[in-house]
Amino acid sequence: SQQGEEDPQALSIQEGENATMNCSYKTSINNLQWYRQNSGRGLVHLILIRSNEREKHSGRLRVTLDTSKKSSSLLITASRAADTASYFCATDGSSNYKLTFGKGTLLTVNP
Amino acid sequence: DGGITQSPKYLFRKEGQNVTLSCEQNLNHDAMYWYRQDPGQGLRLIYYSQIVNDFQKGDIAEGYSVSREKKESFPLTVTSAQKNPTAFYLCASSKGERQPQHFGDGTRLSIL
Numbered sequence: 001s002q003q004g005e006e007d008p009q010a011l012s013i014q015e016g017e018n019a020t021m022n023c024s025y026k027t028s029i030n031n032l033q034w035y036r037q038n039s040g041r042g043l044v045h046l047i048l049i050r051s052n053e054r055e056k057h058s059g060r061l062r063v064t065l066d067t068s069k070k071s072s073s074l075l076i077t078a079s080r081a082a083d084t085a086s087y088f089c090a091t092d093g094s095s096n097y098k099l100t101f102g103k104g105t106l107l108t109v110n111p
Numbered sequence: 112d113g114g115i116t117q118s119p120k121y122l123f124r125k126e127g128q129n130v131t132l133s134c135e136q137n138l139n140h141d142a143m144y145w146y147r148q149d150p151g152q153g154l155r156l157i158y159y160s161q162i163v164n165d166f167q168k169g170d171i172a173e174g175y176s177v178s179r180e181k182k183e184s185f186p187l188t189v190t191s192a193q194k195n196p197t198a199f200y201l202c203a204s205s206k207g208e209r210q211p212q213h214f215g216d217g218t219r220l221s222i223l
Contacts, residue, residue, distance in 0.1 A: 004153075030209055031209050033211060040217070041216050041217070042115075042117075042201055042203075042214030042215050042216045042217055043154075043201065043203075043212075043214045044214070045211040045212065045213065048211055088153060088154070092209055097142060097144075097159055097161060097167075097205075097208055097209075098156055098159065098169065099156070099212065100156075101146075101153035101154040101155075102153050103151065103152055103153045104153060
């Protein structure tokens with residue numbers, strides 16, 4: 001079964017609004033990563049947060065991690081039409097190399 | 112620019128045919144991966160390789176084979192034993208364990 005599950009499955013917002021996506025996972029992790037995928041393209045790494053970190057920022061992205069609830073959230077502030085994409089969380093679990101991806105959140109930012 | 116190149120972008124397979132998907136990286140990464148993505152789904156790991164001449168099965172290795180003879184190259188063969196090969200195949204690489212993965216732009220495989 002998949003480790004990470006994103007919520008919501010789809011999100012539609014207006015340009016300039018903030019977008020929040022959530023990820024829940026089942027077993028303990030070392031790292032949690034967020035990726036973006038534009039339609040028909042490969043994934044692009046956005047941010048990695050370690051299990052001993054609670055919050056991390058990168059530009060307009062803010063990621064939080066709550067290991068007690070086994071959940072993470074990705075906040076995109078002041079969204080742009082170019083942010084339209086699918087967003088995936090990925091967890092590493094007990095394996096040093098294997099990542100387990102959720103099904104993703106499809107974000108649509110309307111101009 | 113460093114990156115991962117997958118080819119071809121589109122591939123069609125006939126019944127009973129094996130096809131090979133190419134993946135080349137010039138990032139000097141030790142680890143490489145193959146994933147399968149079905150519509151509306153996340154990625155599922157087929158095979159991964161931590162180092163040249165070594166590879167391990169992922170979660171859905173049946174019907175697939177790989178080789179890692181060079182650091183830069185990790186080709187995936189979809190054999191005739193894979194009965195449902197239609198999917199989007201993504202190759203990735205990373206510097207090492209628990210590191211961010213860099214992805215190619217995928218190969219879309221369909222059945223004729």
